[in-house]
Structures are given as C-alpha cells and as structure tokens.
Amino acid sequence: MAGLVKVITGEMFSGKSRELARLVRESLSMGFRAQVFYPAHAVRGSWRDIDQRLSGVDGHLSLHPVPDGQAQYIAAWVRSETDVVAIDEGQFFSDDIVGVVRGLRRQGKLVLIGGLDQDYLENPFGRMGDLMCLANEVVKVHAFCAACGQADAAVSHRVARESGQVWVGDDYLPLCEDCYLMARNGQAMSLFVD
Ligand SMILES: [Zn+2]
Structure with a gap:
C-alpha cells in the first residue's frame, strides 16, 4: 500500500x-x-x-x-x-x-x-x-506577530546582521507582512534592535 x-x-x-x-x-x-x-x-x-x-x-x-x-x-x-x-x-x-x-x-x-x-x-x-x-x-x-501581536506572522524576520540564507540561531522574529515591511524599511526598528 x-x-x-x-x-x-x-x-x-x-x-x-x-x-x-x-x-x-x-x-x-x-x-x-x-x-x-x-x-x-x-x-x-x-x-x-x-x-x-x-x-x-x-x-x-x-x-x-x-x-x-x-x-x-x-x-x-x-x-x-x-x-x-x-x-x-x-x-x-x-x-x-x-x-x-x-x-x-x-x-x-x-x-x-x-x-x-x-x-x-x-x-x-x-x-x-x-x-x-x-x-x-x-x-x-503560524505564530502571532511578535511586533503587533494582532495578526498571524508570515515571515521570519532576521534580527542578526548576517546575510547568508542559512543562519541557524534564534535571532529571528515572526512578523506579519505589515510589520515585516515596516521593519525592512527601517521603521519601528527600535522594536527589533536592542
Ligand atoms: Zn504585525
């Protein structure tokens, strides 16, 4: 079978x-x-x-x-x-x-x-x-979005400053599409960078 x-x-x-x-x-x-x-x-x-x-x-x-x-x-x-x-x-x-x-x-x-x-x-x-x-x-x-807490997350946003595709670690935040785009555009980055 x-x-x-x-x-x-x-x-x-x-x-x-x-x-x-x-x-x-x-x-x-x-x-x-x-x-x-x-x-x-x-x-x-x-x-x-x-x-x-x-x-x-x-x-x-x-x-x-x-x-x-x-x-x-x-x-x-x-x-x-x-x-x-x-x-x-x-x-x-x-x-x-x-x-x-x-x-x-x-x-x-x-x-x-x-x-x-x-x-x-x-x-x-x-x-x-x-x-x-x-x-x-x-x-x-899905996780809940780590930034707004409102929507389902869609993307693993990388907080670490590494640029290769494979980066094994926990330096990621699950973000919804809206928060992800804001983060990538450098807005509200205080949320993501310590
Ligand atoms: Zn969000």
Missing part, C-alpha cells in the same frame, strides 16, 4: 517542530515505529527533549542527525519495519530530498516533514516548495 506525505510548514517559532513531535508521539502511542531525521548542523533542543521523554518507548523511536543534511542518508537509514519517517528542518536538506521522500511514500511510509516555507527575505526555502507540491497534505502553522 502506498504511503502518505504530510508537510507542516510556517515561519520561525510557529510551532512546526512541536506539531511534528505531536504527530510522532501519536504514532508511537498507536504502536507504530518512527524514525526522526534532522540536519546535524541544525539540531533543535526540542528533539533532544523528546528523545529523553520517549526513551522508555522500547526502541520504537530513533533519532538521526544527518551529516550536512544529505538526503541520501535518510534513504539509506530508513528501516523496512519503520512506519513513520519524520524529517525536521526540511529546508536544510539537499535537493535530492524530493526523490527520497517520493521513494519512501512508494514504500508505504508515512512521511512527516517540518520546515520553513520561506527564508528571511520571503524566498521559498530549499526544496520545501517542491515537497509541498508532492505532499498529500500541507499544514501551515
């Missing part, structure tokens, strides 16, 4: 990893076996916590930091008895992630992918767009 691909996406601090973890926990509680993959350079504390909390679930969960986010490791390391393959920080994986995910679905796996939809300049991030096209189901989650 063919599997299923589900993408959970949104900006920084929108709760993507939390939702991914919730789905993994739910799968484990139903007796399924899960493997979680994330790029080794972008390890999130949340998965370490989960590993500790779920370590009692007799080998039904294993976590795999993937060297340089090279997607072929996922293909190589997924075990035949695994039901659920969760991939976090999907935006940081190599381009072949798309083919790897398609292959896993063909093998009957439930593939859960969490990741940023856009970088801090509102560009589609990595292969997340392609993965969303491939997905059977896409969920966009």
Whole structure:
C-alpha cells in the first residue's frame, strides 16, 4: 500500500517542530515505529527533549542527525519495519530530498516533514516548495506577530546582521507582512534592535 506525505510548514517559532513531535508521539502511542531525521548542523533542543521523554518507548523511536543534511542518508537509514519517517528542518536538506521522500511514500511510509516555507527575505526555502507540491497534505502553522501581536506572522524576520540564507540561531522574529515591511524599511526598528 502506498504511503502518505504530510508537510507542516510556517515561519520561525510557529510551532512546526512541536506539531511534528505531536504527530510522532501519536504514532508511537498507536504502536507504530518512527524514525526522526534532522540536519546535524541544525539540531533543535526540542528533539533532544523528546528523545529523553520517549526513551522508555522500547526502541520504537530513533533519532538521526544527518551529516550536512544529505538526503541520501535518510534513504539509506530508513528501516523496512519503520512506519513513520519524520524529517525536521526540511529546508536544510539537499535537493535530492524530493526523490527520497517520493521513494519512501512508494514504500508505504508515512512521511512527516517540518520546515520553513520561506527564508528571511520571503524566498521559498530549499526544496520545501517542491515537497509541498508532492505532499498529500500541507499544514501551515503560524505564530502571532511578535511586533503587533494582532495578526498571524508570515515571515521570519532576521534580527542578526548576517546575510547568508542559512543562519541557524534564534535571532529571528515572526512578523506579519505589515510589520515585516515596516521593519525592512527601517521603521519601528527600535522594536527589533536592542
Ligand atoms: Zn504585525
């Protein structure tokens, strides 16, 4: 039987990893076996916590930091008895992630992918767009805007003064489109720079 691909996406601090973890926990509680993959350079504390909390679930969960986010490791390391393959920080994986995910679905796996939809300049991030096209189901989650607190955030505004696309850290603010444009235009910057 063919599997299923589900993408959970949104900006920084929108709760993507939390939702991914919730789905993994739910799968484990139903007796399924899960493997979680994330790029080794972008390890999130949340998965370490989960590993500790779920370590009692007799080998039904294993976590795999993937060297340089090279997607072929996922293909190589997924075990035949695994039901659920969760991939976090999907935006940081190599381009072949798309083919790897398609292959896993063909093998009957439930593939859960969490990741940023856009970088801090509102560009589609990595292969997340392609993965969303491939997905059977896409969920966009949102934080509240950190500036106005009124609207759903849409963009991960970078507070750090680094300009490369990949900057792993917490120096971001989830902002709605209006506040993001103000911040980028240098207005109300006192809100964002200490
Ligand atoms: Zn706002």
